[in-house]
Amino acid sequence: MLNAPEGTTLAFxxxxxxxxxxxGDVRLGISHPLATVTGASNDAKFDAITKLIQEWxxxxxxxxxxxxxxxxxxxxxxxxxxxxxxxHGRFGLPIYWADERxxxxxxxxxxxxxxxxxxxxxxxxxxxxxxxxxxxxxxxxALEYFNGREED
Numbered sequence: 001m002l003n004a005p006e007g008t009t010l011a012f013x014x015x016x017x018x019x020x021x022x023x024g025d026v027r028l029g030i031s032h033p034l035a036t037v038t039g040a041s042n043d044a045k046f047d048a049i050t051k052l053i054q055e056w057x058x059x060x061x062x063x064x065x066x067x068x069x070x071x072x073x074x075x076x077x078x079x080x081x082x083x084x085x086x087x088h089g090r091f092g093l094p095i096y097w098a099d100e101r102x103x104x105x106x107x108x109x110x111x112x113x114x115x116x117x118x119x120x121x122x123x124x125x126x127x128x129x130x131x132x133x134x135x136x137x138x139x140x141x142a143l144e145y146f147n148g149r150e151e152d
Contacts (some may be wrong), residue, residue, distance in 0.1 A: 007059040008051065010034070011134035013100065013126050014063060014080045019045060021128025022134045029091055031134035033127035046090065053091055061093050064100030064133040066114070071099075098137045104130040 011031065013020035018038050025033035035052060039045040063084035066076045081097075089097045110128055 006057060008056050009062055010056060010058040011062040011098070011130045012064065013082070013130040013133055013136070014066075014076075014078065014083045015126060016076075017039075018126045019049070019083075020037035020054060020128070020130035022127060023058070024131075024134050024138065026138060029138045031131045031138060032132045036123065036126045046086075049087070050090075053093075056105065057101050058093060061087050061091070062098055062134055062137055063087070064098045064130070065097050066100050079112060096137070098133050100129070100133045106136075 008023050008025055011022045011024070015024075018036050019034070020022075021035045021037060022031050023034045035048075037045050037048045037052075039048060061084070063080055065073075065080050067073055084095045084097065087093070106129075110132070
């Protein structure tokens, strides 16, 4: 069996206005929504992320990469990569990237099943999308990535 890192993974669903955050442990293979980060400036957002990293002490970070349905990249893909590089620069933790094309649909489905609608849905949608990104990553072979297939 491949060796998975011990401890928490934090996943991010990056958006220019809101950043969804989820946490989980690869050995358990279960992800949970954690927070939605907002702020008037990048500094305010990174202050909130710093507090989450201090609290959860993750061993690695996962950033969702949005693309068009055909897999081609767009401006938000570039901004997500920039966000991931900033996370690495500030916290020195390994960064992994995950395809997030279906995360919002998955999050909408989960919230509909849980009968979360309106303002309650908007408040948690981004963190549930981050949960989806992390769960799909776990389900699709995270151990392989954690054993040398880190993407750049």
